[in-house]
Amino acid sequence: MAVKKIKETVEFQIEFYDVDSMQVAWHGNYVKFMEVARCALLRKIGYDYNEMTRSGYVWPVVDMHIKYIRPMIFMQKIRAVVTLEEYEVCMKLSYKFMDAESGTVLTKAESTQMAVDMQTKESLWACPACFVEKVRAILENG
Structure with a gap:
């Protein structure tokens, strides 16, 4: 049985302010x-950043990995899929960035927040109940 995970998809375009002199998205962006x-x-x-603050917690990034596979270029439309991989001990997310038209994978990444x-x-050393309960409600109820 496959483990159910929460995912979200966003689309954006690589703008002029995102690129270097070669019209490739600068790695820091x-x-x-x-x-x-x-x-x-x-x-x-x-559980957005305002809700985090209301609940009494901040969530600094403690680890991040980025695998650059193909460049993102000026005016390219990008589809990003982010998946919640872990939510009980820490908030671990995986990311896949693709060309929105072809689906070609451009970048993969991970981030961990505590x-x-x-x-x-x-x-x-464990995620607060207020966050875990919200995640479980979505996983159980769709």
């Missing part, structure tokens, strides 16, 4: 593209 996808997924879960209690400034 991929972190921004990951953030765009991550925010969409967090909204779907009902919850930090805003009052104590202590990292948590």
Whole structure:
């Protein structure tokens, strides 16, 4: 039986301010593209950055990996699919960036975030119940 996961898809275009002098997306902007996808997924879960703050937690990125396969170029339309891979110990996300027209995979990435209690400034070794419950509700109810 396949494990059910929460996914979200966003589309965007590579703009002039995203590229270098060769009209290729500058490598540092991929972190921004990951953030765009991550925010969409967090909204779907009902736990965006405002909700994180209200719940008393911040979620710094503690690990990130990016595999550049093919370049993203100026004016290219991109489809990003982000998947929640882990949600009990940490928030681990995987990303796949594709050419929106052909479906060709351009980049794969992963990011890991850990919850930090805003009052104590202590990292948590398990995700807070307020986040886990929202994820489980979506997984159980679609």
